[in-house]
Every structure is written in structure tokens, then in C-alpha cells.
Amino acid sequence: MATVNAHATIPDNCPALVLNADFRPLSYYPLSLWSWQDAVKAVFLDRVNIVSEYERYVRSPSFELKLPSVVSLKTYVKPALYPAFTRFNVFLRDRFTCQYCGDKSDLTFDHLIPRSRGGQTRWDNVVTACAPCNLKKGGMMPKVAGMFPAHEPMRPTVFDLHRNGRLFPPNYLHESWLDYLYWDTELEP
Known part of the structure; x- marks a missing residue:
């Protein structure tokens, strides 16, 4: 098992943003994140590409690897069109x-x-x-x-929920994630 560089901070604070093969997050809310252990395992199983890395390492006697901060799946996962009713x-x-x-x-x-x-x-x-x-x-x-909802209730698509999820970013956003979370939002003139 890999050990963490003694000079690095705790790796539990190093989740990896998971992107689909098209470089869009699998979900926005909750944000699609993997623990550093799951990200490293996926790298070794050749299921993901490393897109960006932290300046922290995991080491074993035979290898050294920077912890992934952003990974993309090698196989595209088609999202469901409609989310579960919860x-x-x-x-x-x-x-x-x-x-x-x-x-x-x-x-x-x-x-x-x-x-x-x-x-x-x-x-x-x-x-x-x-x-x-x-x-x-x-x-x-x-x-x-005499009470009417502000918006007529309707069945949303996953894209509707992703759009709304972007309005509620998690408490922690690593700088390497920002380009992938908001790259398709409209720019202001």
C-alpha cells in the first residue's frame, strides 16, 4: 500500500473531481468527487486519465505518484435524461x-x-x-x-438539476477544478 509523503498535508483533503469522457462533471450537486484512494485505484486500473494533479504524492517502494485532482473517465457514461423523484x-x-x-x-x-x-x-x-x-x-x-407557486412544477431533466446545482457550489473548490465546473457557462460582455 502506498504511503503519503510525511511532508505533505493529509491526503484526505485531496479529493479528485470526476469528469465524464466529454470532460463534463458526472454531477454538479452533489459534486462528483472521489477520495484520493479511489482516484489512485482508478488510475492503476486504467479506468481514468489524470487531467490535473495536486502537489502532493503517494509513494511505495516501487513508485511515486502525484495525487490526481481532476480525472476523466476513459469510457463515456451516458447520463439518464430524467433524475429520480426524491x-x-x-x-x-x-x-x-x-x-x-x-x-x-x-x-x-x-x-x-x-x-x-x-x-x-x-x-x-x-x-x-x-x-x-x-x-x-x-x-x-x-x-x-390564495397561494400560488412562483414556478409551475414540472419534471426536470438532469441538465436542469445540473444547471441549478452550479448555483450551490460546495464549501471546498480546488483551483484545478474551476475550468471544468464552469467552462460552459455564458460569459458576461
């Missing part, structure tokens, strides 16, 4: 914002057509709501409650 993905679609008042805290989700009135739990009937707005609307229809 609470997190509903929040991401709605940008972690209550669709009634715009608050960003104490979030839950609301059925536009309440379940008690036959409403189903699906993309086109569920929106992100803060707990106070959800309580206020209760089992009423939007028109009766």
Missing part, C-alpha cells in the same frame, strides 16, 4: 427556495392538489415550501388559499 431533487429543482414566500429555511414540500383531494406525489404536483407556508396552505387548493 425530496432532495425537488428542493434542487426549486433552488432550495419556498415557492410561496421565497424563504430558504425550514423547508419541506407541499402538494399543490392536496393528497386528501386526490393529489399525487409526483413532479408536477409537488413544490418546495417552508413549514409556515405549508401549514398555512394546509389541505386547501391553491386558489382557495
Whole structure:
């Protein structure tokens, strides 16, 4: 097993950004990251190309390798067109914002057509709501409650969620990742 250079900082702080074969991140939110151990293993199994490296090494008696900071898959993984219907993905679609008042805290989700009135739990009937707005609307229809979502709920594509995910970068972004996370965003004039 490789050991870490005693003069280097802890390698656990060296995750690798994982890009698809087309050099786009596999996902933006959560960001597609591998631990340094998984990245090194993928290099040795010849599953990835090293795109960028940290200034930190792993060593064994027979080799020395800079830790990868960005890797790209050698085989393209076709992303699914539609994401799974999960609470997190509903929040991401709605940008972690209550669709009634715009608050960003104490979030839950609301059925536009309440379940008690036959409403189903699906993309086109569920929106992100803060707990106070959800309580206020209760089992009423939007028109009766006088509460309408800021955006009509719809089934997002993975590209919609990737676009929204870029708005919420993780707490840690290594400088070598920036070109790959935002290279296809529109430049300001």
C-alpha cells in the first residue's frame, strides 16, 4: 500500500473531481468527487486519465505518484435524461427556495392538489415550501388559499438539476477544478 509523503498535508483533503469522457462533471450537486484512494485505484486500473494533479504524492517502494485532482473517465457514461423523484431533487429543482414566500429555511414540500383531494406525489404536483407556508396552505387548493407557486412544477431533466446545482457550489473548490465546473457557462460582455 502506498504511503503519503510525511511532508505533505493529509491526503484526505485531496479529493479528485470526476469528469465524464466529454470532460463534463458526472454531477454538479452533489459534486462528483472521489477520495484520493479511489482516484489512485482508478488510475492503476486504467479506468481514468489524470487531467490535473495536486502537489502532493503517494509513494511505495516501487513508485511515486502525484495525487490526481481532476480525472476523466476513459469510457463515456451516458447520463439518464430524467433524475429520480426524491425530496432532495425537488428542493434542487426549486433552488432550495419556498415557492410561496421565497424563504430558504425550514423547508419541506407541499402538494399543490392536496393528497386528501386526490393529489399525487409526483413532479408536477409537488413544490418546495417552508413549514409556515405549508401549514398555512394546509389541505386547501391553491386558489382557495390564495397561494400560488412562483414556478409551475414540472419534471426536470438532469441538465436542469445540473444547471441549478452550479448555483450551490460546495464549501471546498480546488483551483484545478474551476475550468471544468464552469467552462460552459455564458460569459458576461
